[in-house]
Every structure is written in structure tokens, then in C-alpha cells.
Amino acid sequence: MTILRRTVRATAMTGALLAALAATPATAADFGFPVLVPVTGFLSLEGTSQRNGAVLALRKAPAGIGVRSTVIDTGTSPETAVTALDRAAGGGDPVLAVAASMLGTQMLAMLPLAKEYGVPLVTVSGTASITEQGNPWVFRFFPGDAVTKAAHARYVVEELGKRRPAVIHQTTAYGQSGQAHLKAEFERLGVRPVFEEGVDASAKDLLPVITKALAAEPDVLVLHLHSAPTALFIRQAAAHGVTLPVVAGSAMHQPSTAALLDPAELKGVCAETAASPVSGGSPAVEAFTAEYRAAFGTEPDAFALGQYDGMRMVLDAVAGGARTPDAVRAALSAGRHEGLAMTYRSDGKGNMAHSAVIVCYDGRSRVPAIAKRYDDVTGVLK
Amino acid sequence: MTLLQLLVNGVALGAAYALVALGFVLVLNATAAVNFAQGDLVMAGGLLAAALAPHLPVPGILLLPAVMAVMAGLGLAVCAAAYLPLRHRPPVSVFISTIAVGIILQNGATLLSGPEPKSAPPLFGGGTLEIGGLVVAEQSAAIVVVAALLIGAQQWVFARTQFGRRLRATAQDPEMARACGIPVTAMVLATFAIGTACAGAAGLLLANQFFVTPTSGGDLILKAYIAVTLGGWGSVPGAVAGALVIALFEVVVSAVLSYPVALAALYATLLAVLVVRPQGLFGEAARRRA
Amino acid sequence: MRRGLGGGLPWAGLLYAAGAAALCLYALFGATPYGLRVLTVAGVYALAAIGFQIVFGLAGALSLAQGAFFGLGAYASGILSSQFGWDFAATLPAALAVPLLVALVVGLPVLRLESHYFALATLGIAQILLLAAVNLPALTGGANGLAGVPGVVLFGRTVPRGLPLAALVWGIVAVGGLLAWRLSVGRWGRALTLVRDDPMVAATLGLDVGRLRLGAFALSALFGGAAGALAVHTQRVVSPEVLEFPVMVTILTVAVVGGRGRVAGAVLGAVLLLHLPEWLRGLERGYLLVYGAALLLTIVLAPHGLTGLVERLLPARARPLPAPRPLPEPAAPHTEPLRVEGLRKAFGGVWAVDGVSLAVPRGAILGLIGPNGSGKTTLINLVSGLERADAGRVLVAGRYATALRADARARLGVARSFQAGALPAAATVLEAVAAARLERSRGVAEAEGQGMAVLHRLGIADHAATLCGGLPAGLRRRVELARALARQPAVLLLDEPAAGLTDAEKRELAAHLRALAGEGLGILLVEHDMGFLLPLATRVVVLDQGRTLYDGPPQGVRQDRRVVAAYLGEGGGA
Incomplete structure (x- = not known):
């Protein structure tokens, strides 16, 4: 069984990797970089990407710096997340930075505690108002919804020239946050969606919502759904002969989403994302993708890449002399980092990523091509 | 036409849910135990089908017997580990043991196959049929037919065969059955095997169109529980009817109302049904326990 | 035996006290901030599970709304503190009041449902609340929830996390636990277990089943709300996760693994189950797999929960029997304890009782006989209020009882025994x-x-x-009689009290019944055994197909042509 073999290999590799990390002899310059992400529960797909990205970055510690890192599952509840943060940061170990969950509610719960401990949280959570809490300890290495949804809406209106979008979003934190920003951005562009509806993540058949959306006579379908629902929507729409262009949310760019569909079903589908590592683009990104595949046996996505870039920036700061969490925080908030996905710098609130891309599928392959890049996008909300 | 289209999809989804509920109610009747792992067993069946597919490049319909056989074996294991040691214990302890089995299955699945959503092969083909202007996914039609056949076959076994009569006798009164020389433990094991095979079949059917992830079981157990109770605790036709009602709310009502409102309407209807018929749709009125 | 939430168990009690002391020492001296947080969360779940023990353990109602009460408390306290800046001293009462109100409103229609239908109804309510939380962002912040929930701010001062917060939570657990324990071993808790074991029997003993259940449901809501409020200030954000099914599953698991119906079980279960995954964290992705296996092993090894295991290893000493206390002086017997006029009852179109009238005067033993299915037990059910009559009147000690429920009739002076025997094993x-x-x-x-x-x-x-x-049959009948007599009834309804007794036992029973009648008690006696009944009865009524066939002195029964044809002829007089 390839899955089994792949998993065994991935587990063995990760184990070896972690063992290597753990076995690094404790020296004076031995610091903790705990990885607190959801590797179980409904966000385990995205959380595992985060974990893999962080682990890969932490492999390359600067010379003379011992990296200790444990992965602690944050599950799905805020409670588990704060417990994990207490476990990681409350034990007296010198922790320089935490790779933190991409689940918005978990971030909101961890923020006050991170402030009390004084440890920077490095996340790729695009959702929720995590950088609007006035908390200086959060750093987001994935464009927030203010950025991605601006790109999303602008591509629909400016590039595709569509004026009658139908917006279908999930009723989860991810979906509601994205929907609010899409709505504001469309309004700014002078476009009013002809249809808007939330769908539960557990909804099986999406024909009802497709039917209702089509009844509103849209000229484009704008999705902001999780991985499996995105694939389901696209497949059902294709089966019912819908030829309208589909511009989906970041979940579409995940290779595991495309893997659920036939390339033909993907024709005419585009998606917003921070990056698409499998699409290549530069030797550095291709090297990352190859390394990731070798280590974990799966395809990397933008979340993995964002978390990787974030942890690389942390390690660069450490290499540059930061030896306390506060010094890391200062370096992250003031510095600039040429990452693989983009150039990162803080806007003063901890938003590090200001670029988004639109990727499109040509109907022949499951690897999308970058269709449009939006740099230096500032959000319109708040 | 649209309504008809939605109805077809609703019935297909309901048929798959019915298989989930059926496995649940069979075990319930045979053991009076609530199998909280049923949803996760469906998930396991789906992932099993997705994992077998690359090695057995055959249509889903040929994969189905293999999945059901493996799942039947898993059912025996679940019975031996989580039910038999507790059979003379308070029924709530089986709640907990099956919750534990669910946790094991869910996390075992994450470890073995990763967190990515997976898709199982379609029963026959992934295309669509056009019947009088109606676009019917081949898989939807196949789900209805296969689920109906499985449910019908099961009813036939229960009603017409010696084995089925023994199963029913065990379900009605295990002590009496034992006194009549029926091997009750073997019958209970067989029931778990059949119930889990049902879950496996449902998993394969659902995992093609709707995909499967290690966490997709949690939602299904709620639906199975609602279907079985709504239909009337312990009633097999009731469970099938309850499953169809749920699916019609999800697919047809949600085409009129929004999805969250349709769900709320389902629960409100549920409460209303219980006020009018406290014994569920097909349940017998509560009798005085001796 | 298994009863109450605690029981007076010296060794087990000592063990629990030692465990509590060890936990205190750990919290004071051994625990890191992380350890204290896990302990705090365990306290939160202990509190929620204590409430669940009352409704599920004692009252036997599988409420799947306990997680919803938890969530309601969390949202009430979370919204009021984060949006309006209320103090915990003000949000806690609100977090108690909101779930309480919901419990009272939904409890009335829902609590009359039987076991799994009740469970489904409570699950439905919980799911509607979850949908509301996710889809009403203006109030709840939607799926993202509301950030900015402060820690516990009590009278303007923030209780620091760590030891002070843990102490506050566990202090509330201690107070709540003590309260629940007192209630459970008292009159109310005993009454609830009666309702759990058999609601009909409980009603015939004068207990208002509906009110007891509603009380238990409401109390569980209070505990759930308090736990939710504490949870939300511990985690500092309120989001729909507090209303999701896993919270309910955790509470249920804690209650059952700890020991169903026990306060100590709720605490033990919460401490163990909240710590177990933490001990296994080192396994990274596999830890929940091992947790599931450990949970399975625990329930297989301790199917009655941890407290059940403790009590099996350290069985309770037999309690000394209490000294008899005199019963209060009974009211002077009414001249006519029971009168029934034109009583009718149909089941599915067939008249089970069809216009029966009879009277039991003071000191009388009225024998009621008839072939199987003639309506004798139905008549007793109609008189005791377990079935509603379609027509006719019932007077107990001169007062109309037709419209009253079973428990109210019991309080008027009706006591009964059951044919099948209804003693809790x-x-x-x-x-x-x-x-x-x-x-x-x-x-x-x-x-x-x-x-x-x-x-x-x-x-x-x-x-x-x-x-x-x-108990052997003879003794069991005697205990049933004792239980009915303890009601100090005006009229005693006995359904085949001599079935299964030896001749000596029958003679003894007859003597007891005569003595009771001698004190003025009216007795309605259903019996097949003519040799037992006819010498004992002062009057006999014969039913056939729901109608009165004969009503007169016992001597006349064997002479009555119709009775012989309908009953004695085929039954042979037993």
C-alpha cells in the first residue's frame, strides 16, 4: 500500500528529524521553538502543513544555536491551544518563538497568554482579527483576509471583468472572516454580489446551493470553502454543466484539494493564495518543494511555505544575535525578510505578508500556474 | 424539474445515510448497546476503499465486497474489544467503550493515511446520465440501487433464513434465545460484523462523491442517532425513514432556506415530532416495564 | 450496593480525602503554570460533570444538553464581560440564570419523553443553540467567537491565572460538590433514584415525578452554566467550540468513567481524563490513539467507574440499622376510603373496563376476581392514577380524585402493590x-x-x-405490602399478593390483612386463588370483559350461574 508505505516513511523521517533535533546536545545557546498546531481534528490537514513547514525550517539552525522543538497538538478548541502554550512556554525553558496554530479562535485565545509570557507567535492564520487586538507578539506570515480577499475580489472584477458574482462561503471561522472581507472589497469595487450564502462544513450535497446560486444569474462563482467542500462544489458544478468561471479561496490551491478532482474538472478554476510551491517559479522554491516531498512524502502548500518562511525569519534573527524572545520580537517587527513566497515585513500590527497570487488550472494538470500577482496590498478593513 | 433533481440527490444521500443508520440499529437491537463508533466505522470504510483503489483498479461495485468483508472483520474486533467484556455491565459503559473505539479509529486513520481528504472510486462510473432532462450522477443512481439491494438482502436474511431468525430471536430476548440453544455470543458477533459491513458499504458509497477525511465520522454518528430515534428506537423501517428525512432536509429544504436555517428547521421539526409522537415515527408507544 | 452520590464509606472516603490532599499538595508545591492550567480545566469539567451526575446519574435522564448549558454559561459570561465589561460577580449569576431559564422552558415539554427520545430532544436543542452561535455573528461573533474575554475579574481585581485561578475554580467545585452530595444522599436524591429506577412506582409512592425531574434538569443546568463561565475566563475567548458535541462527550465520559451518579466520580473522572492526554502528548500525533486505548481499557477494567472500582476493593462496612421510629398518628379512617362510579377505559377500541362501579367501605376487604384480561389490573391502574379513565369517577376518602395524577392520589391515601413486583433490585x-x-x-x-x-x-x-x-417470592410480597403500608393509606390496592406463596405464607398474609382491615383500612384485593380470597373478603366483585358480573357476598359467588359460566367453569376455581 503506497499510503501506508508513504506514511511509514514520512513518520520515520519526521521521527529521525525530531530525534536529531532533540539529541542536539544542550549548550548555552540552546533554545526552544515549540510548534503548537492542530495535527488532529478538522484542521489537521492545514495544521500538518504548518508543522511540516516549521520542522523543515528548524532543521537549518544557525551555527552554534541548539534548536529544541516539540510538536504539540492544539486540536480544535481554544482550550487545548492555551494549554499547549502553557506547556511550551510555562516550564522555564528559554523559548524564543512559537509556531502557532492557524485556527483563528485558537490564536485569539493564545494571544493574551503570549503577551504575559512575552513570546512571539509565528502563524499563518489568515482568518480572524488576530492582528487587530493591539498585541505586539503576533506575526502572521500568510496574507490576512484583508490581503487575499482584496486580490480575490480584484481578480474577479478587474481581470475577469465580472460584475455579478455569487459568493458561497463556509460557516466556519475561516469562511465567515473571508466572507466579511470579500463583501467589503466587492463594495469598494462597486460590485454587489447577486447571491451570498454560508454552507456548513459538514454539508454533503452542494447541489442545493449551486441551484440557488445559478438562479441568481451570476457571471462568476466566488468560493470561500475548505478543501473537501471546494472540490465537491467544483465537481458537482462540472457535473451539472456549469460553465461559469470559478474563483476559489486558498483551500483550492492545496495539492490535496486538486488531487480529489480530475484535471478536466479543474478547467477554468482559479484560486487565491499566498503562493503555490508546487507551481515552482524559482530555484529556491523548487528546492523547498523537493526537500518537503522527500521529508514528508506529500506535496507542500502555501501554508507550509508561509510557516517555513516565518520560522526562517525567526532563525535569521537568532543568527543575527537575538537571544531573547523580546529581541526576536523586535527583529520581526522591524526587519525585512526575503522569503521564498514573498518579501515579508511588518505593517506595525504583525501582518508580515502583503502579497497574494491568483493561480489558475488549465484543465490538463493538477498543478496550477500563477495568473496574477498582487503585491503590497493593504487591506481595506479597519 | 429542479425539485425533481434535488429529490433524486436527496434520496441518494438518504440511501447512504440509511445504511449508516441500519448498521447502528442492528447492533442496537441485538445488544441494546449504542454503538458510538458507527460514524467512525463509516469513515474507516471510506478510507479503506480509497486505500484499496490504487491496488485493485476495478470499479467500486467490485471493491464493495472486499471492503465489506474487511469491515466485517473489523466489526468482530470491535465487538470482542468493546462489547463482549461489558455485556453484563451497565449499558452506559458500552457508550464509553465505543466512544473510545471511535477515538482509536479516527486517530489511527490520521496516522495511517494522513489528514488529506480522499475519494473512493465510483460504483460504476463517474459520469452523469440524462434521463428526460434530469442530470443524474451515475453514482447517485448506483447508490440508491446498491443501498436498496443491501437493505433488501438484509431484510430477506432476517425474515427468511434460519440464521436471520436466530439473529432476531437473539435481538428480542437474549436470555430466552440462549435457553433455546441459540449460540448468543456468535449471533452478537455476527450482528456486529453485519452492522460494520453496512458501515463499510456506506463509507464506500459516500466517499466517492462526498470524500472522506479522518474526522468525517463525528457528523455521521449524530445523523445515525437522529435517524434511528426519529424513526422510532429500534425500528428498522423507522431508521431508513429517519435517514431519508434528514437527507431531504439537507438537500431539498436547504434549496429553499439557507443551509444553516434548513438544519435548524430539521431540529425544530424533530422536536415537534417528539411532542406529537413521543415514541418516534415508527416506534411503539412506551409500555410499562414489568 | 450502589446508591447516592457518596455514601458513608470509611475506607473509600479516607482514600478520596487522601487523594484530594495529594492534589492540593501538588497544586501548591509541585505544579508548573501548565500543570495548574490542566488542573483548572479539570476542575471546570468536574463541575459540569457533577451537574450531569444529578440529571443522568441520579434521575436517570440521558440529557445531551449538558454541553449546551456549559456553552450557554460560557457565552453569557463571555459576552457580558468582553462587550460590557461586567465583573465576574455579575456575569456568574447571568451564566447561571441563562441556562436555568432554558432548562425550565424546554424541560417542561421535553422531560416527559422516554429515555432516548429525551436524549434526542436535548441533542436537538443543543444543536439549535450551536447553529445560533455560529450564524448570529452580531451577538456571538460567529464562528470566530469573541476575543478580549478577560480573566476572572472579581470585584474589580483580576484573579491571576495559575494557583489563584485554580484555587477559585476548585473552591467552586468543592462548594458545588458538597451541595450536590448533600442533596444526593438526602431525601431529594433518594427520591430521584426512585424516579430513575421506575417513574411509575415513584408516582404511586406520592412523588411528583415531573417536578423531581425538572428540578434535576434545572440543577444540572446551573452546574453546567457555572462550569462554562469558568471555562471561558480560563481560555479568554468564547467561540462555538464550547457548544460543540465533543464537550458533551467529554462530560459524559468523565461521569461514566468516574462512576455514574457519584460526586467523587465526577471529580476523579475529570482529573484522570483531562490529565491523561497531557501525559501522552510526547507521542505527538499518536497520543490520542493511545488515549482511546487507555479509555477503552479503563472502562473494561472498571465498568462501574473508578468509584465503583474503589468500592469493590474497599467495600463499605455494613451500616447499623436505625432504631424504629413511630409513624405519625394516622387520620381517623374515612367511612368510605374508595368509591368508583361508572369507570370506563378503552384500549384500541376495546373496552378494558366498561362501566364498573364499586365501593370499599372502612374496614372492608373487597375481593376483585375475573378471568385473565377481564380488566382487574386496568381497574387498579385507573384507581391509582397510572391510567386515565375515559369516563367515570373515582373518590378517595370522599374526595374526587378523577382528575388527579398518580402522585396526588397517593397523597390522598391510595397505596398499591404491583403484580410483577416493583422493588429495585x-x-x-x-x-x-x-x-x-x-x-x-x-x-x-x-x-x-x-x-x-x-x-x-x-x-x-x-x-x-x-x-x-x-428475595424469595414470599418475602418479596411481604416487603411490597410493607412498602404500601408505610404510606399509611386509606385504601390499599393489592394485585395478586398471594401469587407464588406457600400455604403457610398465605395464612400469615391473610392474618395480616385481617388485622389491617380491623384498624379501619379499606382493601381492594385482586386474586386468582379462591381458597385464599373467599374466606378473607367481606364482599366480592367479579369482572368479565370489563363489566361487573357479580357484586355481593363471597358466599354467593360459587352459586352465581353467570360467574360459573364465565370464570369458575373454565378456570376450575384454582
């Missing part, structure tokens, strides 16, 4: 009899003392400590 003889006094006595001690007095009167005081489950 796990209760002792004394507990079963004392149950009949719960509605009238001031406390459990008084009820048991009075129960002893009744046992002495019927000559079965030696069996007071025996479990009802293992």
Missing part, C-alpha cells in the same frame, strides 16, 4: 420500604426509622439489610 429491604416515607418525612433518617417500624410490624425486620434483588 439494588436497594435493601429497608431502603425500599423507607422510600414510601420520603414524601412525608423530614429526612432520610426519619424515613428509615419509620420504615423499620413497619418492617417490625410485619415481622421482617431481620431482613432489613438484605438486597431486594435476591
Whole structure:
């Protein structure tokens, strides 16, 4: 069984990797970089990407710096997340930075505690108002919804020239946050969606919502759904002969989403994302993708890449002399980092990523091509 | 036409849910135990089908017997580990043991196959049929037919065969059955095997169109529980009817109302049904326990 | 035996006290901030599970709304503190009031449902609340929830996390636990277990089943709300996760693994189950797999929960039997304890009782006979209020009882026994009899003392400590009689009390019944055994197909042509 073999290999590799990390002899310059992400529960797909990205970055510690890192599952509840943060940061170990969950509610719960401990949280959570809490300890290495949804809406209106979008979003934190920003951005562009509806993540058949959306006579379908629902929507729409262009949310760019569909079903589908590592683009990104595949046996996505870039920036700061969490925080908030996905710098609130891309599928392959890049996008909300 | 289209999809989804509920109610009747792992067993069946597919490049319909056989074996294991040691214990302890089995299955699945959503092969083909202007996914039609056949076959076994009569006798009164020389433990094991095979079949059917992830079981157990109770605790036709009602709310009502409102309407209807018929749709009125 | 939430168990009690002390020492000296947080969260779940023990463990209602009450409390306290800056001293009462209100409003229609239908209804309510939380972002912040929930701010001062917060949470657990324990071992808790074991029997003992259940449901909501409020200030954000099904599953698991119905079980279960995954964290992705296996192993090894295991290893010493206490002086017997006029009842179009009238005067023993299915047991059910009559009237001690429920009729003076026997197998003889006094006595001690007095009167005081489950038929009938008598009824309805008795036992029973009638009690006696009944009865009524066939002196029964044709002819007089 390839899955089994792949998993065994991935587990063995990760184990070896972690063992290597753990076995690094404790020296004076031995610091903790705990990885607190959801590797179980409904966000385990995205959380595992985060974990893999962080682990890969932490492999390359600067010379003379011992990296200790444990992965602690944050599950799905805020409670588990704060417990994990207490476990990681409350034990007296010198922790320089935490790779933190991409689940918005978990971030909101961890923020006050991170402030009390004084440890920077490095996340790729695009959702929720995590950088609007006035908390200086959060750093987001994935464009927030203010950025991605601006790109999303602008591509629909400016590039595709569509004026009658139908917006279908999930009723989860991810979906509601994205929907609010899409709505504001469309309004700014002078476009009013002809249809808007939330769908539960557990909804099986999406024909009802497709039917209702089509009844509103849209000229484009704008999705902001999780991985499996995105694939389901696209497949059902294709089966019912819908030829309208589909511009989906970041979940579409995940290779595991495309893997659920036939390339033909993907024709005419585009998606917003921070990056698409499998699409290549530069030797550095291709090297990352190859390394990731070798280590974990799966395809990397933008979340993995964002978390990787974030942890690389942390390690660069450490290499540059930061030896306390506060010094890391200062370096992250003031510095600039040429990452693989983009150039990162803080806007003063901890938003590090200001670029988004639109990727499109040509109907022949499951690897999308970058269709449009939006740099230096500032959000319109708040 | 649209309504008809939605109805077809609703019935297909309901048929798959019915298989989930059926496995649940069979075990319930045979053991009076609530199998909280049923949803996760469906998930396991789906992932099993997705994992077998690359090695057995055959249509889903040929994969189905293999999945059901493996799942039947898993059912025996679940019975031996989580039910038999507790059979003379308070029924709530089986709640907990099956919750534990669910946790094991869910996390075992994450470890073995990763967190990515997976898709199982379609029963026959992934295309669509056009019947009088109606676009019917081949898989939807196949789900209805296969689920109906499985449910019908099961009813036939229960009603017409010696084995089925023994199963029913065990379900009605295990002590009496034992006194009549029926091997009750073997019958209970067989029931778990059949119930889990049902879950496996449902998993394969659902995992093609709707995909499967290690966490997709949690939602299904709620639906199975609602279907079985709504239909009337312990009633097999009731469970099938309850499953169809749920699916019609999800697919047809949600085409009129929004999805969250349709769900709320389902629960409100549920409460209303219980006020009018406290014994569920097909349940017998509560009798005085001796 | 398994009863109450705690019981007076010296060794087990000592063990629990030692465990609590060890936990205190750990919290004070050994725990890191992380350890204290896990302990705090365990306290939160202990509190929620204590409430669940009351409704599920004691009252036997599988409420799947406990997680919803938890979530309601969390949202109430979270919204008021984060949006309006309320103090915890003000949000806690709100977090208690909101779930309480919901429990009272939904409890009335929902609590009359039987077991799994009740569970489904409560699950439906929980799911509607979850949908509301996710889809009403203006109020709840939607799926993202509301950030900015402060820690516990009490009278303007923030309780620091760590030891002070843990102490606050566990202090509330201690107060709540003590309260629940007192209630559970008292009159109310005993009454709830009666309702759990058999609501119909409980009603015939004068207990208002609906009110008891509603009380238990409401109390569980209070505990759930308090736990939710504490949870939200511990995690500092309120989001729909607090209303999701996993919270309910955790509470259920804690209650059952700890020991169903026990306060100590809720605490033990919460401490173990909240720490277990933390101990296994080192396994990264596999930890929940091992957790599941450990949970399975625990329930297989301790199917009655951890407290059940403790009590099996450290069994309770037998309690000394209480001294008999006199029952209160009964009211002077009414001249006519029971009168029934034109009573009719149909089942599915067939008249089970069709216009029956009869009277039981003071001191009379009215024999009621008839072939199987002639309506005798239905008549007793109609008189005791377990079935509603379609027409006709019932007067108990001169007062109209037709419109009253079973418990109100019991309080008017109706007591009955059951044909099938309705003693709880796990209760002792004394507990079963004392149950009949719960509605009238001031406390459990008084009820048991009075129960002893009744046992002495019927000559079965030696069996007071025996479990009802293992009683031989003769004794069981006697205990049932004792239980009915403990009600100090005006009229006693006995459904085949001599079935399965030896001749000597029958003679003894007859003597007891005569003596009781001599004191003015009216007795309605359903019996097949003519040799037992005819010498005993002062009057006999014969039913056939729901109608009165004969009503007259016992001597006339064997001479009546119609009776012989309908009954004696085929039954042979037994």
C-alpha cells in the first residue's frame, strides 16, 4: 500500500528529524521553538502543513544555536491551544518563538497568554482579527483576509471583468472572516454580489446551493470553502454543466484539494493564495518543494511555505544575535525578510505578508500556474 | 424539474445515510448497546476503499465486497474489544467503550493515511446520465440501487433464513434465545460484523462523491442517532425513514432556506415530532416495564 | 450496593480525602503554570460533570444538553464581560440564570419523553443553540467567537491565572460538590433514584415525578452554566467550540468513567481524563490513539467507574440499622376510603373496563376476581392514577380524585402493590420500604426509622439489610405490602399478593390483612386463588370483559350461574 508505505516513511523521517533535533546536545545557546498546531481534528490537514513547514525550517539552525522543538497538538478548541502554550512556554525553558496554530479562535485565545509570557507567535492564520487586538507578539506570515480577499475580489472584477458574482462561503471561522472581507472589497469595487450564502462544513450535497446560486444569474462563482467542500462544489458544478468561471479561496490551491478532482474538472478554476510551491517559479522554491516531498512524502502548500518562511525569519534573527524572545520580537517587527513566497515585513500590527497570487488550472494538470500577482496590498478593513 | 433533481440527490444521500443508520440499529437491537463508533466505522470504510483503489483498479461495485468483508472483520474486533467484556455491565459503559473505539479509529486513520481528504472510486462510473432532462450522477443512481439491494438482502436474511431468525430471536430476548440453544455470543458477533459491513458499504458509497477525511465520522454518528430515534428506537423501517428525512432536509429544504436555517428547521421539526409522537415515527408507544 | 452520590464509606472516603490532599499538595508545591492550567480545566469539567451526575446519574435522564448549558454559561459570561465589561460577580449569576431559564422552558415539554427520545430532544436543542452561535455573528461573533474575554475579574481585581485561578475554580467545585452530595444522599436524591429506577412506582409512592425531574434538569443546568463561565475566563475567548458535541462527550465520559451518579466520580473522572492526554502528548500525533486505548481499557477494567472500582476493593462496612421510629398518628379512617362510579377505559377500541362501579367501605376487604384480561389490573391502574379513565369517577376518602395524577392520589391515601413486583433490585429491604416515607418525612433518617417500624410490624425486620434483588417470592410480597403500608393509606390496592406463596405464607398474609382491615383500612384485593380470597373478603366483585358480573357476598359467588359460566367453569376455581 503506497499510503501506508508513504506514511511509514514520512513518520520515520519526521521521527529521525525530531530525534536529531532533540539529541542536539544542550549548550548555552540552546533554545526552544515549540510548534503548537492542530495535527488532529478538522484542521489537521492545514495544521500538518504548518508543522511540516516549521520542522523543515528548524532543521537549518544557525551555527552554534541548539534548536529544541516539540510538536504539540492544539486540536480544535481554544482550550487545548492555551494549554499547549502553557506547556511550551510555562516550564522555564528559554523559548524564543512559537509556531502557532492557524485556527483563528485558537490564536485569539493564545494571544493574551503570549503577551504575559512575552513570546512571539509565528502563524499563518489568515482568518480572524488576530492582528487587530493591539498585541505586539503576533506575526502572521500568510496574507490576512484583508490581503487575499482584496486580490480575490480584484481578480474577479478587474481581470475577469465580472460584475455579478455569487459568493458561497463556509460557516466556519475561516469562511465567515473571508466572507466579511470579500463583501467589503466587492463594495469598494462597486460590485454587489447577486447571491451570498454560508454552507456548513459538514454539508454533503452542494447541489442545493449551486441551484440557488445559478438562479441568481451570476457571471462568476466566488468560493470561500475548505478543501473537501471546494472540490465537491467544483465537481458537482462540472457535473451539472456549469460553465461559469470559478474563483476559489486558498483551500483550492492545496495539492490535496486538486488531487480529489480530475484535471478536466479543474478547467477554468482559479484560486487565491499566498503562493503555490508546487507551481515552482524559482530555484529556491523548487528546492523547498523537493526537500518537503522527500521529508514528508506529500506535496507542500502555501501554508507550509508561509510557516517555513516565518520560522526562517525567526532563525535569521537568532543568527543575527537575538537571544531573547523580546529581541526576536523586535527583529520581526522591524526587519525585512526575503522569503521564498514573498518579501515579508511588518505593517506595525504583525501582518508580515502583503502579497497574494491568483493561480489558475488549465484543465490538463493538477498543478496550477500563477495568473496574477498582487503585491503590497493593504487591506481595506479597519 | 429542479425539485425533481434535488429529490433524486436527496434520496441518494438518504440511501447512504440509511445504511449508516441500519448498521447502528442492528447492533442496537441485538445488544441494546449504542454503538458510538458507527460514524467512525463509516469513515474507516471510506478510507479503506480509497486505500484499496490504487491496488485493485476495478470499479467500486467490485471493491464493495472486499471492503465489506474487511469491515466485517473489523466489526468482530470491535465487538470482542468493546462489547463482549461489558455485556453484563451497565449499558452506559458500552457508550464509553465505543466512544473510545471511535477515538482509536479516527486517530489511527490520521496516522495511517494522513489528514488529506480522499475519494473512493465510483460504483460504476463517474459520469452523469440524462434521463428526460434530469442530470443524474451515475453514482447517485448506483447508490440508491446498491443501498436498496443491501437493505433488501438484509431484510430477506432476517425474515427468511434460519440464521436471520436466530439473529432476531437473539435481538428480542437474549436470555430466552440462549435457553433455546441459540449460540448468543456468535449471533452478537455476527450482528456486529453485519452492522460494520453496512458501515463499510456506506463509507464506500459516500466517499466517492462526498470524500472522506479522518474526522468525517463525528457528523455521521449524530445523523445515525437522529435517524434511528426519529424513526422510532429500534425500528428498522423507522431508521431508513429517519435517514431519508434528514437527507431531504439537507438537500431539498436547504434549496429553499439557507443551509444553516434548513438544519435548524430539521431540529425544530424533530422536536415537534417528539411532542406529537413521543415514541418516534415508527416506534411503539412506551409500555410499562414489568 | 450502589446508591447516592457518596455514601458513608470509611475506607473509600479516607482514600478520596487522601487523594484530594495529594492534589492540593501538588497544586501548591509541585505544579508548573501548565500543570495548574490542566488542573483548572479539570476542575471546570468536574463541575459540569457533577451537574450531569444529578440529571443522568441520579434521575436517570440521558440529557445531551449538558454541553449546551456549559456553552450557554460560557457565552453569557463571555459576552457580558468582553462587550460590557461586567465583573465576574455579575456575569456568574447571568451564566447561571441563562441556562436555568432554558432548562425550565424546554424541560417542561421535553422531560416527559422516554429515555432516548429525551436524549434526542436535548441533542436537538443543543444543536439549535450551536447553529445560533455560529450564524448570529452580531451577538456571538460567529464562528470566530469573541476575543478580549478577560480573566476572572472579581470585584474589580483580576484573579491571576495559575494557583489563584485554580484555587477559585476548585473552591467552586468543592462548594458545588458538597451541595450536590448533600442533596444526593438526602431525601431529594433518594427520591430521584426512585424516579430513575421506575417513574411509575415513584408516582404511586406520592412523588411528583415531573417536578423531581425538572428540578434535576434545572440543577444540572446551573452546574453546567457555572462550569462554562469558568471555562471561558480560563481560555479568554468564547467561540462555538464550547457548544460543540465533543464537550458533551467529554462530560459524559468523565461521569461514566468516574462512576455514574457519584460526586467523587465526577471529580476523579475529570482529573484522570483531562490529565491523561497531557501525559501522552510526547507521542505527538499518536497520543490520542493511545488515549482511546487507555479509555477503552479503563472502562473494561472498571465498568462501574473508578468509584465503583474503589468500592469493590474497599467495600463499605455494613451500616447499623436505625432504631424504629413511630409513624405519625394516622387520620381517623374515612367511612368510605374508595368509591368508583361508572369507570370506563378503552384500549384500541376495546373496552378494558366498561362501566364498573364499586365501593370499599372502612374496614372492608373487597375481593376483585375475573378471568385473565377481564380488566382487574386496568381497574387498579385507573384507581391509582397510572391510567386515565375515559369516563367515570373515582373518590378517595370522599374526595374526587378523577382528575388527579398518580402522585396526588397517593397523597390522598391510595397505596398499591404491583403484580410483577416493583422493588429495585439494588436497594435493601429497608431502603425500599423507607422510600414510601420520603414524601412525608423530614429526612432520610426519619424515613428509615419509620420504615423499620413497619418492617417490625410485619415481622421482617431481620431482613432489613438484605438486597431486594435476591428475595424469595414470599418475602418479596411481604416487603411490597410493607412498602404500601408505610404510606399509611386509606385504601390499599393489592394485585395478586398471594401469587407464588406457600400455604403457610398465605395464612400469615391473610392474618395480616385481617388485622389491617380491623384498624379501619379499606382493601381492594385482586386474586386468582379462591381458597385464599373467599374466606378473607367481606364482599366480592367479579369482572368479565370489563363489566361487573357479580357484586355481593363471597358466599354467593360459587352459586352465581353467570360467574360459573364465565370464570369458575373454565378456570376450575384454582
